[in-house]
Amino acid sequence: MSPRRSVALAAILVVCVVAALAGVAAQRRHATPARDFAGTPVSPSKHAEDFVLTDGNGRPAHVLAKAPLEFLFFGYTHCPDECPVAMASLGRAYRSLDANARARTRVVFVTVDPKRDTPPVVGRYVSSFDPHFVGLTGTRRDLARVWRSYGVDVLPNGNDIGHGGVIYAIDERANNVLIYTPDAPATALAGDAAKLAE
Secondary structure, three states: OOHHHHHHHHHHHHHHHHHHHHHHHHHHHHHHHHHOOOOEEEEEEEEOOOOEEEEOOOOEEEOOOOOOEEEEEEEOOOOOOHHHHHHHHHHHHHHHOOHHHHHOEEEEEEEOOOOOOOHHHHHHHHHOOOOOOEEEEOOHHHHHHHHHHOOOOOEEEOOEEEOOOOEEEEEOOOEEEEEEOOOOOHHHHHHHHHHHOO
16 A cells, blocks of 8 residues: 555544544533433432322322322421422422423322321312322321331421421432422423423
C-alpha cells in the first residue's frame, strides 16, 4: 500500500471516530433531561411492597396498583400542617397533567391514625384534594405492616402524630425511584410525573 493511500485511510478512520464520538455525545445530551428529576433519587431504587387495605368506600384496595406512576403519602386527616400541604400540592400537580399522564398516575394516601381515620373520613379527606385520589385505612395491625415496610415511624403525641412525612414516587415495576418533602412544589411533582408516566 502506498504511503499516500495509507494517509488517506488514516484520515478517513479519524473522521469516522470523531463522527461516532460526536453521535454519542449528542445522544447523551438528549438523554440527560430525562434523568433530571426534581425529586431526590432513591439509588439504588428500592422495591415497594403491596398490601391490601380499605378504601373510602369500605372496599378492599391495593396500596400499589401497577400504575406507570404512583405517588404515595402517609399522613392523617387531623394533621394541621404538612399533610394538607403535601396533598394540596399533589392535587395541583395531578390536575396540571395532560389527560394521558393523569390516566397513568395514581395518588394514594395511607393513614397513620386508624382510630380517627375511618373509611368515610379518609374518603372525604382525599376527595377534597381531588376526587381521583385514593385514601386507605385499616386496622392498626394491618397498617403497622405497611408502615414498617415503608420505613414510616408513627409516634403518637396526644392528638398529633409524628410520621414519615415523605412523598414516594413508585414506578410500574413497584420500584420506589424518587422521594419528596411534603412541601415539594406542584410544578416539581408535575414535571417528574410527566416524565415517569410516559
